[in-house]
Amino acid sequence: MTKNVRHVLGLSGGKDSAALAVHMDKNYPEINVEYFFTDTGYELKETYDYLNKLKTRLNRPIHYINPRNSFDYFLKKYNNFLPSQTARWCTIEMKLRSFEDWIKPSLVKGDEIITYVGIRFDERGRVGYKPSNPLIKAKFPFVDDHINKENVLEILESSGLGLPDYYKWRSRSGCTFCFFQRQIEWVGLMEQHPEAWEYAKSLEKTAKDNQSPFTWIKDKPLTELEKPENIAKIKAHHAKTLEKLKAKSQSKLEENPFLQGEKVEISDNLAQDDVSSSCLICHK
Numbered sequence: 001m002t003k004n005v006r007h008v009l010g011l012s013g014g015k016d017s018a019a020l021a022v023h024m025d026k027n028y029p030e031i032n033v034e035y036f037f038t039d040t041g042y043e044l045k046e047t048y049d050y051l052n053k054l055k056t057r058l059n060r061p062i063h064y065i066n067p068r069n070s071f072d073y074f075l076k077k078y079n080n081f082l083p084s085q086t087a088r089w090c091t092i093e094m095k096l097r098s099f100e101d102w103i104k105p106s107l108v109k110g111d112e113i114i115t116y117v118g119i120r121f122d123e124r125g126r127v128g129y130k131p132s133n134p135l136i137k138a139k140f141p142f143v144d145d146h147i148n149k150e151n152v153l154e155i156l157e158s159s160g161l162g163l164p165d166y167y168k169w170r171s172r173s174g175c176t177f178c179f180f181q182r183q184i185e186w187v188g189l190m191e192q193h194p195e196a197w198e199y200a201k202s203l204e205k206t207a208k209d210n211q212s213p214f215t216w217i218k219d220k221p222l223t224e225l226e227k228p229e230n231i232a233k234i235k236a237h238h239a240k241t242l243e244k245l246k247a248k249s250q251s252k253l254e255e256n257p258f259l260q261g262e263k264v265e266i267s268d269n270l271a272q273d274d275v276s277s278s279c280l281i282c283h284k
Contacts, residue, residue: 004111013047014173016118019152036063046166067094080210122148184238
């Protein structure tokens with residue numbers, strides 16, 4: 001008896017998963033891929049806008065999967081300890097379990113699930129979602145097809161999608177209060193989405209009021225970061241970092257005899273968007 005097979009592709013609202021969706025649609029049209037987005041309810045407006053653009057480009061539905069409960073509920077469950085890089089309960093509760101709930105009816109029937117992951121060829125050493133159920137199998141089309149970061153950008157440009165607008169001030173997708181944000185990105189959140197900034201501050205206060213020692217940034221609460229003198233220091237440090245990246249990239253460019261005289265262009269946040277420790281399910 002032949003097993004039923006579901007082909008699913010999780011979208012994070014980031015560039016790699018969006019490019020993978022376009023790549024699959026263009027190069028593997030015979031595969032009936034179901035696209036889904038695990039919506040925590042705390043995503044950036046730019047993320048929702050980008051997903052709508054992608055849905056139009058694919059001319060296919062995107063399934064929005066919601067977690068069982070809100071972030072506030074889970075915060076209480078975890079004794080008001082904010083999630084962190086070493087305790088990513090937000091990813092487990094609001095992303096992974098939401099996905100597992102969504103596919104559970106198929107698994108109960110004995111269907112096979114093939115999930116397509118946007119790990120690129122140039123980062124093939126990274127480890128993605130490790131399913132515990134043998135009926136779930138992960139595939140990595142970008143690795144198989146030797147698609148690297150430059151190719152991803154080409155796919156998005158040629159498809160008319162381009163990049164999400166949050167790349168103007170942020171390096172990755174994810175919740176508004178994601179703890180993987182750099183300090184300059186927290187400043188960007190404060191400037192671009194002040195209501196989300198205030199909510200993130202309120203979560204820190206709730207944690208502190210309940211004797212939790214953790215803040216979104218280690219040893220620096222948002223009430224400290226938002227002081228004008230600290231914002232100025234963060235912006236100055238970021239500008240220096242970008243200049244160093246430009247100089248390094250320009251030096252490499254000049255080593256190529258065919259490209260001498262060309263000027264390097266560094267996208268502010270794309271230059272620093274690949275952090276090996278970040279959550280693949282949130283940021284790809």
